Amino acid sequence: MDRKRVRSDAEREAAAKAEVEAGAEAGAEEAKPPPxxxxxxxxxxxxxxxxxRTLCFAGRGEPGQPPNRHLSESCRRMSGVVKRCEGExxxxxxxxxxxxxxxDAVIASLDKDGDGRYGDEDPACxxxxxxWSEGGRFAALDVPRALREDGRVSxxxxxxxNMVLIAPLGSRDEGEGSEDAEPQxxxxxxxxxxxxxxxTKTPPQDCSLSWEPEGEALLSPAPVCAEGTQCWDYDYSFDPSLAFKSSTGARAGSVIGHxxxxxxxxxxxxxxxxxxxESFKPYLPRLSDGREAGRPIPEGPEPPAPGEVEPGPDSEPSD
Known part of the structure; x- marks a missing residue:
């Protein structure tokens, strides 16, 4: 047998194997997600x-504290939630x-024609x-104002x-004597x-009683809604004996605080x-004017429990 030919065949096989391995390594590098x-x-x-696009804003305290943690988990189930990331x-x-x-992320994600704006030419979203709390006040006042005043939004x-406010703080109108006015x-x-x-009532052990100014309970003022806005103003204090489901078990209206x-x-x-x-009647308190709230439970299949996404073609959690 020709030794030179055998060596040549072996070299070709080795070269082909090395080429395949190099290609696999290159493919693996390309498949890695960007940092x-x-x-x-x-x-x-x-x-x-x-x-x-859904923006959720925290209230007082760290993200891991119970109120913010419960709100974050709720927002995770909302469509198109804008998530705050640090690293991964x-x-x-x-x-x-x-x-x-x-x-800025909302505007950039909705600017489909690349002109730097979320304008009439872009698909509507x-x-x-x-x-909640300070975050509720910010959501109610500052976000709508920013949308209206930012030149990048038509x-x-x-x-x-859709706006959801949980125990939102009020704001005093600017102007003379506003320091003495009741928050609205x-x-x-x-x-x-x-x-x-x-x-509308504060339980004895409410968290807000320990905040500054100490001993002053935080109660949300009644909302004043614009003529073209449809509002639902729920009051968990209206029926103190009625219990409501929560992330940590049932709670009576008498112990629900800020x-x-x-x-x-x-x-x-x-x-x-x-x-x-609205959610269904069994899951909601009365409205602040005493009227019953909530949609009637439809006949047929049992409706989803509170917090579950209602049935639909794309009803998966947002994360």
Missing amino acids: APEGVHAKIGREQGGCA RCQSLWPVADWSVAF ELNVVG DARARVQ LRIPDNVAKAWIYRH CNIVAVAAKVAPTNVNVGE
């Missing part, structure tokens, strides 16, 4: 059905201090906003479709629907955002 951006950045969660870790709740990062697109909660006219979950209200309202809030409707 996560440094610092705080945004990521858009999964949409359920049509286009949606993301959560569905934003501190008010980082709001501009989230707002539902904008939703959710917040007038026709500067509209909030005015829902702007570029909001289509607003659901407000609040309590912090633990989140675990109750967060169970039904995803329905407001994902479906654009």
Whole structure:
């Protein structure tokens, strides 16, 4: 046998094997996801059905404290939630201090024609906003104002479709004597629907009694809704003996206060955002004027429990 030929065949096989291995390594390198951006950045969660962007704002305290944790878990179930990420870790709740990062991400994600704006030429998308306590006040007042005043958003697109406020703080109108005026909660006219979950009485052990100024309970003022805005103003204090499901078990209306209200309202809030409707009667308190609230339970299959996404073709969690 020709030794030179054998050696040549072996060399060709080795070269071919090396080429295959090199190609596999190159493919593996290309398949690796790009490194996560440094610092705080945004990521858009999964949409359920049509286009949606949902911004959720935290109240006082750290993200891991119960009220913010319950709200974050609720927002995770909402369509198109804008997630706050640092490195590869993301959560569905934003501190008010980082709001501009989230707002910029919303505009960039909806600018489909690349002109730097969310304008009339771009496909329409539902904008939703959710917040608790200080985050509720910010969601109610500052986000609609930012949409209206930012030159990157056209007038026709500067509209909030669904707003959910949980124990939102009020705001004093600017002007002479405003320091002595009672806080108010005015829902702007570029909001289509607003659901407000609040309590009008303070339980003895309420968290807000230990906040500054100490001993002064935090109660949400009655909302003043614009003429074109449809509002639902729920009061968990209306019937003190009635119990409501929460993330931590049932709670009577008499013990629901500024912090633990989140675990109750967060169970039904995803329905407001994902479906654009009230939840069902058994899961809601009365409205603040005493009227019964909620949709009647339909006949047939049992309706989803509070906090579950209602049936639909794309009814999966957003994360």
